[in-house]
């Protein structure tokens with residue numbers, strides 16, 4: 001599958017099959033995260049893969065009780081150790097982590113899997129559940145697995161609404 005196909009095919013899946021993810025597939029998907037760009041090439045991201053059923057249930061509760069998450073055979077907990085801020089004033093951690101997580105989402109799509117970004121969660125509960133040190137920031141979670149729902153295309157703005165050339169023309 002080429003990159004444009006994967007971009008078009010990816011959607012947020014909120015119901016997963018119980019079929020486990022083959023380790024070779026997961027390895028290839030995580031390799032896509034490893035190869036992602038990062039500011040100053042710091043690569044200060046860390047990914048905790050949670051497959052244990054009880055822990056997945058706890059994660060779903062910590063994720064604002066989004067119980068569909070428990071149907072996913074794996075949940076990727078995206079963390080960062082970086083306190084750096086770029087000269088532009090933006091924090092590196094969420095940007096780098098988001099790039100790596102989207103590499104994961106697109107690679108997963110290319111492997112016939114589906115994903116869902118999870119930003120609605122209470123980090124404190126997850127720190128305790130997974131023994132993540134306090135100084136490590138939990139930036140995003142991602143549910144991943146074989147989809148049990150139907151692929152959907154959710155609406156997007158028209159390109160002219162979001163892009164202009166040469167100067168601000170919105």
Ligand SMILES: Cc1cc2nc3c(=O)[nH]c(=O)nc-3n(C[C@H](O)[C@H](O)[C@H](O)COP(=O)(O)O)c2cc1C
Nearest residue numbers: 010011012013014066116117118119120121152154
């Ligand atoms: C940073 C971020 C956080 C998100 N958090 C959640 C979430 O907590 N729960 C959820 O069901 N979907 C979450 N989503 C998925 C969005 O709702 C979804 O991407 C959007 O509605 C567009 O739908 P699509 O991904 O199917 O194209 C999140 C997406 C992003 C990028």
